[in-house]
Amino acid sequence: MDPTFALIQILNGIQYGLLLFLIASGLTLAFGVLRVINLAHGSFYMVGAYLAFWLTQRTGELWLAIVLGLPLALALGFAIERVMIRFLYERDHLQQVLLTYGLILILNELQSIVFGNEVHGVPAPKALDFSFRLTDTLSYPAYRVAVSIACLAVAATMYGVIQHTRLGMVIRAGSVNREMVEILGFDVRRLSALVFAAGAGLAAFAGMIAAPLSSVYPGLGDQVLIVCFVVVVIGGIGSIKGAFVAALLVGLADTFGKTFAPGLASVAVYALMVATLLWRPQGLFGRNA
Amino acid sequence: MAAPPRMLSVLALLGLAALLLVPAFADRFYVQLFTKVMTMAIFAMSLGLLVSGVGLVSLGHGAFFALAAYIVALVSPATEGASLWLALPLAIGGAALAALAIGALAIRTSGVYFIMITLAFGQMLFYLFHDTKIAGGADGLFIAARPVVAVGGIALLQLDHRPSLFYATLVAMAATYLFLGIVSRAPFGKAIEGIRVNEQRMRALGYDTYLHKLVAFGLSGALAGFSGFIYATQYTYVNPALFSWHQSGLALMMVILGGLRSRLGPLVGAFALVLIEELVQAWTTHWLLLIGVFVISVVLTLPNGLVDLLPRLLPRDRRRGVAVDA
Numbered sequence: 001m002d003p004t005f006a007l008i009q010i011l012n013g014i015q016y017g018l019l020l021f022l023i024a025s026g027l028t029l030a031f032g033v034l035r036v037i038n039l040a041h042g043s044f045y046m047v048g049a050y051l052a053f054w055l056t057q058r059t060g061e062l063w064l065a066i067v068l069g070l071p072l073a074l075a076l077g078f079a080i081e082r083v084m085i086r087f088l089y090e091r092d093h094l095q096q097v098l099l100t101y102g103l104i105l106i107l108n109e110l111q112s113i114v115f116g117n118e119v120h121g122v123p124a125p126k127a128l129d130f131s132f133r134l135t136d137t138l139s140y141p142a143y144r145v146a147v148s149i150a151c152l153a154v155a156a157t158m159y160g161v162i163q164h165t166r167l168g169m170v171i172r173a174g175s176v177n178r179e180m181v182e183i184l185g186f187d188v189r190r191l192s193a194l195v196f197a198a199g200a201g202l203a204a205f206a207g208m209i210a211a212p213l214s215s216v217y218p219g220l221g222d223q224v225l226i227v228c229f230v231v232v233v234i235g236g237i238g239s240i241k242g243a244f245v246a247a248l249l250v251g252l253a254d255t256f257g258k259t260f261a262p263g264l265a266s267v268a269v270y271a272l273m274v275a276t277l278l279w280r281p282q283g284l285f286g287r288n289a
Numbered sequence: 290m291a292a293p294p295r296m297l298s299v300l301a302l303l304g305l306a307a308l309l310l311v312p313a314f315a316d317r318f319y320v321q322l323f324t325k326v327m328t329m330a331i332f333a334m335s336l337g338l339l340v341s342g343v344g345l346v347s348l349g350h351g352a353f354f355a356l357a358a359y360i361v362a363l364v365s366p367a368t369e370g371a372s373l374w375l376a377l378p379l380a381i382g383g384a385a386l387a388a389l390a391i392g393a394l395a396i397r398t399s400g401v402y403f404i405m406i407t408l409a410f411g412q413m414l415f416y417l418f419h420d421t422k423i424a425g426g427a428d429g430l431f432i433a434a435r436p437v438v439a440v441g442g443i444a445l446l447q448l449d450h451r452p453s454l455f456y457a458t459l460v461a462m463a464a465t466y467l468f469l470g471i472v473s474r475a476p477f478g479k480a481i482e483g484i485r486v487n488e489q490r491m492r493a494l495g496y497d498t499y500l501h502k503l504v505a506f507g508l509s510g511a512l513a514g515f516s517g518f519i520y521a522t523q524y525t526y527v528n529p530a531l532f533s534w535h536q537s538g539l540a541l542m543m544v545i546l547g548g549l550r551s552r553l554g555p556l557v558g559a560f561a562l563v564l565i566e567e568l569v570q571a572w573t574t575h576w577l578l579l580i581g582v583f584v585i586s587v588v589l590t591l592p593n594g595l596v597d598l599l600p601r602l603l604p605r606d607r608r609r610g611v612a613v614d615a
Contacts, residue, residue: 031401037401084585084589087589088588091592092549093346093401094346094541094545095545095588095592097541097545098545098546098584098587098588099585099588099589101538101542101584102580102581102582102583102588103581103585104581105581106577106578106581106582106585108577109581110578113575226408226412226534229405230405230409233402233405233406237401237402262420263421264420264421265420266412267413267417270410270412270413271413273405273406273409274394274406274409274410274413277397281397281399281402283402
């Protein structure tokens with residue numbers, strides 16, 4: 001294989017993986033800290049993509065769309081936690097699955113009512129609308145590089161917050177023993193709302209920056225949801241580090257699978273998950289369940 | 290899985306009686322609709338054996354339904370119907386074998402990991418049938434004619450005849466329900482119930498819990514195959530969408546919606562979901578929105594599912610079985 005071509009595939013795989021990490025980190029946090037299986041997590045990605053489409057159309061720039069849209073997405077996550085999710089913390093996982101499934105149906109229909117069923121495109125920011133020339137025939141779009149950098153920056157910030165701040169300490173403690181944190185006098189209710197809203201915001205942010213890379217269409221959240229569950233499970237449920245490693249693995253496996261065996265690319269990702277679970281039933285970085 | 294309370298059993302029998310009359314009074318559309326509902330009910334019951342029986346939540350159960358449907362399509366000759374005596378055992382057996390193979394690997398995990406590994410196997414089969422050329426690829430396969438039920442050249446049942454197919458499905462549904470009742474009362478049923486409640490203790494008592502779980506998984510795969518067979522017979526068309534996680538998710542929603550604590554739960558859930566879908570679809574294109582609202586309201590107000598609705602509606606004193614002083 002041509003080394004430049006391979007380089008492009010690797011860059012694409014990493015960029016896709018980093019995007020997956022942003023979405024999956026919220027999912028794995030919700031599970032680790034809140035003990036909630038949130039099937040509607042992919043819908044936040046969809047909300048982000050549609051916010052990007054709508055606000056870019058209005059303001060003309062994706063930057064502005066992100067600045068305006070992110071608070072909206074955070075507010076939506078916060079509201080959903082307060083109105084529905086918080087009643088599920090003590091309930092069986094299956095009821096969480098059922099309720100968040102209902103939420104998917106509602107958000108998907110609202111999307112179809114408000115935006116219709118057409119496929120939309122979102123232009124990349126003008127400042128980044130150019131490509132790096134690698135050889136005479138191959139080039140790499142600057143916007144993809146920017147997406148990777150943005151994802152890395154968010155990941156680094158998240159790492160800093162979780163590892164080195166008081167809030168992060170409480171979040172980590174909550175994922176180990178929620179009751180203990182409550183007994184120690186921390187407001188777990190507020191912490192839960194915060195973590196859920198942050199997860200929703202991360203997924204929506206991923207949807208926004210990914211909008212120019214792929215089109216914005218109905219049902220795009222469902223697609224993303226399943227892949228993110230794969231990432232979370234391979235990495236080990238509740239582990240941010242696991243989600244990071246698994247997201248890159250899945251991103252690369254998917255990208256290279258599509259290049260070499262298009263018919264079997266999607267199978268490859270799931271085969272990776274099965275192999276991981278058979279080798280380590282609790283995922284790469286998971287604690288024993 | 291508890292047997293339903295008497296009140297609910299009476300209602301279920303009344304519902305059964307009403308179903309018996311459907312082909313006599315309702316038009317073609319409803320005969321077809323209720324055949325579909327009953328097929329889904331069998332599918333949901335097969336998953337119920339796993340979810341409420343053993344406590345194993347599968348999100349890949351559609352795979353066995355779809356495999357059986359595909360087997361019917363593949364064994365049917367190009368111009369005539371396959372023999373039921375060949376197609377039915379092959380469909381159920383194929384689904385059971387696939388369930389045993391997938392189960393043997395999946396049962397090594399538990400909890401959410403089990404949900405995900407079953408989902409992964411389901412998705413792998415979906416993409417295998419969707420992205421490659423085997424069995425018609427993304428276009429699916431048509432079945433030229435419905436399976437033939439005949440002994441020595443004499444037809445016993447015409448599955449082409451809608452009411453006949455309807456009654457055959459009704460019998461299949463009732464038989465599945467009774468069969469699951471027998472299973473839950475048998476020593477095997479008691480053993481898997483024990484595993485659901487406390488697997489550690491069952492192992493300490495000397496039970497091979499892995500083997501019990503595997504047999505339950507195989508059995509529920511076989512029953513899912515049974516419903517897949519009926520589906521293929523009714524619609525004479527199969528496509529990869531049957532393998533998609535939506536199909537598995539739908540069955541899981543039916544089981545949880547109906548209620549996990551009762552053997553009637555999956556049945557109630559299947560009837561409720563398919564019929565409400567049909568009802569709401571008639572007057573709005575955005576019917577999924579209302580289904581979503583319905584599902585969320587059930588979760589928030591009826592933690593034990595729809596089967597809990599009736600006891601709640603009864604006056605409190607009657608519910609407790611206490612006589613009211615005049």
